[in-house]
Amino acid sequence: MKNSNDIIDDIASKEYEFGFTTDIEMEIAPKGLSEDTIRFISAKKNEPEWLLQWRLKAYAAFLKMKMPAWQHFDMPQIDFQNVSYYAAPKQKKQLNSLDEVDPELLATFAKLGIPLNEQKMMTGVAVDAVFDSVSVATTYKGKLKELGIIFCSFGEAVQEHPELVKQYLGSVVPHSDNIFAALNAAVFSDGSFVYIPKGVRSPMELSTYFRINAENTGQFERTLIIADDDAYVSYLEGCTAPQRDENQLHAAVVEIVTLERAEVKYSTVQNWYPGDKDGKGGIYNFVTKRGICRGAHSKISWTQVETGSSITWKYPSVILQGDHSQGEFYSVAVTRNRQIADTGTKMIHMGKNTRSRIISKGISAGHGDNSYRGLVKIGPRAQSARNFTQCDSLLIGDQCGAHTFPYIESRNNTATVEHEATTSKIGEDQIFYLNARGIDTEKAVALIVNGYAKEVLNQLPMEFAVEAQKLLSITLEGSVG
Amino acid sequence: MLSIRNLHAEVEGKQILKGINLEINRGEIHAIMGPNGSGKSSLASVLAGRENYTVTQGEIIFEGQDLLEMAPEVRAREGIFLAFQYPVEIPGVSNITFLKTAVNEMRAYKGLPPMEARDFLKYTKEKQQLVSFDANLMNRSLNEGFSGGEKKRNEILQLAMLEPKLSILDETDSGLDIDALRIVSNGVNKLRNSDNAFVMITHYQRLLEYIVPDFVHVLYNGQIVKTGTKELALELEEKGYDWLKEAYHLKESV
Numbered sequence: 001m002k003n004s005n006d007i008i009d010d011i012a013s014k015e016y017e018f019g020f021t022t023d024i025e026m027e028i029a030p031k032g033l034s035e036d037t038i039r040f041i042s043a044k045k046n047e048p049e050w051l052l053q054w055r056l057k058a059y060a061a062f063l064k065m066k067m068p069a070w071q072h073f074d075m076p077q078i079d080f081q082n083v084s085y086y087a088a089p090k091q092k093k094q095l096n097s098l099d100e101v102d103p104e105l106l107a108t109f110a111k112l113g114i115p116l117n118e119q120k121m122m123t124g125v126a127v128d129a130v131f132d133s134v135s136v137a138t139t140y141k142g143k144l145k146e147l148g149i150i151f152c153s154f155g156e157a158v159q160e161h162p163e164l165v166k167q168y169l170g171s172v173v174p175h176s177d178n179i180f181a182a183l184n185a186a187v188f189s190d191g192s193f194v195y196i197p198k199g200v201r202s203p204m205e206l207s208t209y210f211r212i213n214a215e216n217t218g219q220f221e222r223t224l225i226i227a228d229d230d231a232y233v234s235y236l237e238g239c240t241a242p243q244r245d246e247n248q249l250h251a252a253v254v255e256i257v258t259l260e261r262a263e264v265k266y267s268t269v270q271n272w273y274p275g276d277k278d279g280k281g282g283i284y285n286f287v288t289k290r291g292i293c294r295g296a297h298s299k300i301s302w303t304q305v306e307t308g309s310s311i312t313w314k315y316p317s318v319i320l321q322g323d324h325s326q327g328e329f330y331s332v333a334v335t336r337n338r339q340i341a342d343t344g345t346k347m348i349h350m351g352k353n354t355r356s357r358i359i360s361k362g363i364s365a366g367h368g369d370n371s372y373r374g375l376v377k378i379g380p381r382a383q384s385a386r387n388f389t390q391c392d393s394l395l396i397g398d399q400c401g402a403h404t405f406p407y408i409e410s411r412n413n414t415a416t417v418e419h420e421a422t423t424s425k426i427g428e429d430q431i432f433y434l435n436a437r438g439i440d441t442e443k444a445v446a447l448i449v450n451g452y453a454k455e456v457l458n459q460l461p462m463e464f465a466v467e468a469q470k471l472l473s474i475t476l477e478g479s480v481g
Numbered sequence: 482m483l484s485i486r487n488l489h490a491e492v493e494g495k496q497i498l499k500g501i502n503l504e505i506n507r508g509e510i511h512a513i514m515g516p517n518g519s520g521k522s523s524l525a526s527v528l529a530g531r532e533n534y535t536v537t538q539g540e541i542i543f544e545g546q547d548l549l550e551m552a553p554e555v556r557a558r559e560g561i562f563l564a565f566q567y568p569v570e571i572p573g574v575s576n577i578t579f580l581k582t583a584v585n586e587m588r589a590y591k592g593l594p595p596m597e598a599r600d601f602l603k604y605t606k607e608k609q610q611l612v613s614f615d616a617n618l619m620n621r622s623l624n625e626g627f628s629g630g631e632k633k634r635n636e637i638l639q640l641a642m643l644e645p646k647l648s649i650l651d652e653t654d655s656g657l658d659i660d661a662l663r664i665v666s667n668g669v670n671k672l673r674n675s676d677n678a679f680v681m682i683t684h685y686q687r688l689l690e691y692i693v694p695d696f697v698h699v700l701y702n703g704q705i706v707k708t709g710t711k712e713l714a715l716e717l718e719e720k721g722y723d724w725l726k727e728a729y730h731l732k733e734s735v
Contacts (some may be wrong), residue, residue, distance in 0.1 A: 428532065433569045435553035436529050436562075437583040437639065438590065447582060451573030451622070 029086035035059065035423040038092035038186055041086050045155050045189070047161060051169075058175035058185030065179040071313060071342045072371040072403055076247065076284065083218045085187045086132075110275035121302070126151055128190075128192045128208045130221055140204065149233075150195040151206050153196075157193035164195055168226055171291045172255035172319070180251040180286040180313075184220045188253070196262070203459055207236040210252075218249040225255070227262035229295065229362055236464055244362050247275075247310060249284050256291030258298035260322070264291065265301045267460050272308035278367075279338030282310025289316035293351075294324030301328040302345065303459040306467045310339055315373065317346035320354035320382075330456040331389060332430040334472065335368025344374040344405075349382040349415070360391040361453050364400035371403040376417055378410040385415040394422040394452050396445070446473035482507050482544060482678055483647055489538035490527050497523040499703035500539070505647065508675040512689055512714060513637030513682045515700035516722045521682045522566060524700070525651040529563040530556050544646070558590040564636040564653050567662065571623040573607030579623045580605065580642055587643060606614075610643040612668035630661040637668040649680045654688040686718040701729055 029040055038059055042052040067075050101128040126140035128151065144151050150161060157165050175185040190206040210221060227233055237254075252271065256264050266289075275282025285308075291300035318327030329345035347356035362370035374390045393402035407416050427449055434444035450457065450469050457465050457472075488501040497520050515521050527534050530553035539546040539682070548556060571579070584604075587596040595607055596604065601626045609616060614634055624632050640648055650669070651721055654662055669692050675680060680691060689697070689711055697713040701722070706729050707713065717725075 121640060293597045427569065430571055431518050432529075432531055432553060433565065433571075434579075434583075436557050436565075437579075437643065438557035438586040439582055440552075440586075441553045443582065443586070447574055447579070451571055454573040 004289070007288070010220040011115060023464070026043045027085050027088050028088075031082055033080050033083070033085060033187070037085050040187055043102075043458075044086065047157070047158055047295045049068065050166065051158060054170065054175060055186050058182050059187075060444075061176035062179060062182035062186055065176070065182055067179060072373075072405070073311065073342060073369065076311070078249060079181070085218060085220070086189055088189075103252070104178070119381070126204050128153060128206075129207060130190055130192070130210045142204070144204075144206075147200050147203070148197040149200060149202055154193050157224075161193070165193070165438055166223070168224055168255065168257055168260070170255075171259060172290050173253050173288050177288060181253050181288040182224060184251050184253045184288070187218075188220045188222040191223045191252070193223070194225040194233060194235065194332055196227045196233045198228045199230045200228075201231065202233040205234045205236055206286050207238070208257040210237045218251065219318075221252050222249075223252070223254040225257070225264055225266070227256075227258045227264050227298075229260040229262060231259075231262045232264075234461055235267070236461065237266070237268045247284050248273075248281055250287070250309075252289075253288045254287070254289040254316075256300055258291065258293050258295060258300055258322075260295030260296045261342045263299040263301075266291070266303070268302075268304040268306075268463055269460075269464060269471065270304065270306045270312070271471060274308045274337065274339050275310035277312060277337045279367075282339075283308065285309035285312045285314065287312075287314040289314060290319065290346075291317070292319040293322050293354075295325070296322040297324045298322050298350070299326040299328075301326075301330070301459070303328075303330040303456065304332070304343075305453075305456070305471065306331070306341060306343060307471055309341075312341040312343055314337075314343050316347055317348065318356065319323045319350065320356065320385075321350045322354075323351040324353045324355075325351055326354070328459075329356075329358045330384060331360045331361070331458045332363065332453040332456045332468075332472070333361075333370055334363045335370045336364070336365040337367060339366075339368045341369070342371045342373060344372045346375040346377070347387060349376075349378045349387070350384040352381065352383040354382055354385045356385075356387045356393070357388040358387070358456055361387075361434075361456055362393045362402050363396065363449060363452070364393070364402050365396035367399045369401040369403075371405060373405040373407075376406040377408075378412050378415040378417065380411045382412050383414050384481065385412065387415075389417075389419045391419075391421050392452070394449070395423065395425045403469065406452070406477075417441070437460065483548075484542045485539070486542075487539035488524075488536065488541065490523065490536045492523065492534050496537075497534075497703055498527065501700075501703070501705060503504045503698065503705065505678050507646075507678055509696065510673065510679045510681065510692065510694045512694040512697045512711075513680060513700055514684065514697060514714065514717060515725075521700050522651055525563055525566075525635070525649045525682055528561060528649055529553060532665065555587070557643075557645075558587055561646035562640055562643060563638060564648065564650045565666075566651040566653075566655065568595075568624050568632045568636055568722045570625045570627075572625050574623050575620050576623050577605070577635070583639070584642060585711075595724065604680045605642070608638060611627075611671055612637045612641050613664050614638045619697060629656040630658065633657060633665060633734075634668075637665055638666045641668065641672055645677065647678050647680070649682070651682045652684065653681070654683055654685060660690065663691065671685050686714040689714045699725055 005479050016212055020374035042055060126144060169331045173181050176182055183293060193305050195204055196202055225235060260262055264404050271286055293300055299319045316329060320327050327347050333341040333343050335341045345358055358374060360372045362372055364370040378386045391404050397404055402423060407418055431441055431444045449472055458469055458470055483505040485501050485503040488498050488704055489499040513521055536549055546677060617629060653665060694711055697709050699707040706725055
């Protein structure tokens with residue numbers, strides 16, 4: 001019979017499923033960061049002058065900024081000069097349809113479970129596939145266009161809809177928000193752009209799948225989602241990367257704007273390469289995600305399942321500007337081996353009767369370290385604002401850590417702020433009970449963890465929820481204490 | 482069905498079972514009684530395969546196989562069922578999901594495909610009625626917020642659904658009021674047949690009025706010191722355990 005220690009050792013040997021690399025001819029910018037790098041990227045993308053100037057302004061801000069020091073882990077030294085800021089699969093001409101996409105790339109995405117060819121596409125989900133620095137394909141574009149929905153790569157949006165990009169770019173996450181956001185603003189190469197016109201509910205889920213492939217490159221994508229009055233969209237984001245010994249930097253920015261009565265639901269299943277059992281390699285996932293409920297009665301909801309990356313540093317937030325607007329944050333973060341997650345949210349209440357809800361579930365196994373960090377801020381105008389926060393931690397084994405850093409600032413005495421927190425361990429008793437009903441230990445842990453995370457998983461769209469459940473089970477396979 | 486021979490076991494270095502011998506055949510009901518700390522629940526734990534118990538001597542043969550070689554889940558799949566004295570709570574996992582997982586694991590072990598959703602619901606309903614289990618508890622998280630009685634009845638429901646060969650009821654009667662005791666006992670009586678067997682661990686003779694045992698064993702200081710029929714239980718109720726303890730120590734000192 002296996003004892004707990006053997007089983008804990010087993011997780012270490014559990015392979016990362018998406019660690020393969022794609023052999024394809026790439027165009028990679030030389031390593032290093034300077035104004036020239038930025039001009040190179042901007043020229044590659046044939047950008048207008050205003051965008052180049054915006055990038056350069058961000059770069060100037062970046063140079064003056066320091067790495068954050070408040071997080072609950074030692075910030076690794078990142079040599080920004082040792083990273084390549086642009087990597088794109090070589091292609092000979094402008095693509096007119098999916099049939100012209102390099103078969104090697106189609107095969108890569110198919111292997112990741114994201115079929116891009118028309119026959120096999122996921123029904124009800126439109127996908128924008130981003131490979132290293134560029135978007136390689138967007139499905140169902142035509143169908144969405146009929147409804148006036150714009151769903152395309154960021155680069156394309158700059159060319160086709162410059163007025164929208166100019167109006168909203170940096171309006172939620174300013175170019176100088178934090179060092180990683182500034183870096184992103186300076187060097188971002190692609191990402192997704194979504195615009196849902198007035199009164200339109202997107203009939204399908206929109207999804208971006210990010211894949212890092214090239215070595216020694218960073219991925220700096222930017223997503224901008226705008227939901228006009230009475231619009232609705234559910235947006236999904238997935239990501240994986242090959243298994244490599246060096247750390248790779250992923251510094252993305254996501255901005256969401258909702259106007260009157262609009263709603264955006266943003267779901268992430270993050271499965272970047274987490275590094276090996278000793279913490280070698282893995283993705284540094286330093287991401288700034290923020291939405292603003294600009295219109296009254298609008299709503300932004302973040303749901304995230306974070307199982308990958310060696311370090312996750314992200315705080316998807318909502319600025320509740322419109323009266324009666326709502327912000328939600330549902331999170332499951334898993335850390336095992338030497339993984340670190342410092343994640344949470346900020347809910348900034350500005351409008352009257354604004355409401356926010358935070359449900360955070362941390363799961364730590366092995367030597368993993370998991371911190372919830374959250375800020376609930378109630379401004380002086382936010383009459384009768386309400387927040388409910390629940391953050392739970394589940395520990396597996398006795399080498400892991402869980403921490404909670406909730407900050408509450410209220411400047412309006414009509415506000416109601418509630419905070420609940422629990423910490424629990426998967427008990428030997430629970431596992432034995434399930435064993436005694438014929439359920440083996442692996443399945444028992446999966447059952448317990450999925451039960452624990454249910455409130456969050458329930459928020460995910462159907463297809464994603466099933467994937468996320470499987471991912472949680474696989475990620476924690478054998479991690480029993 | 483089950484042969485326990487010269488079973489010695491310890492927990493955290495402390496000897497708890499000191500040479501248990503017990504034969505259980507199909508169709509039999511055995512009661513194990515004894516004062517606190519005599520090793521009753523330890524015996525149940527060893528049979529079910531709880532990790533912190535170490536068997537230092539002796540053997541347990543179940544249906545011709547060495548039980549001690551089997552992991553706890555394999556014992557369960559082979560047909561051993563422990564009704565827990567303190568059933569654990571598992572938040573977020575609904576009772577029905579748990580039951581379905583357990584039933585399908587047992588089926589997979591026998592080479593059967595998972596039960597179709599409709600068949601499973603029908604099967605559950607049937608068993609639920611058999612043991613008078615409140616249907617409202619099916620969609621609640623496993624044992625979470627259940628009363629003591631509801632938890633025990635849930636154990637009997639699981640017993641009904643998994644149809645084990647040998648069921649060990651570890652103080653299932655403790656904490657039950659008289660009505661709940663009757664319901665639980667009725668359930669067990671409906672489930673017993675000539676192919677299965679039950680071991681009931683209890684402090685009180687009361688349970689044995691409802692479920693009549695074929696044999697009563699008295700466990701004291703890690704050994705079975707006396708075996709009899711249901712009359713022995715009555716005698717214990719009347720006289721307590723002291724006379725047995727004295728007789729035992731007299732024997733020890735000789």
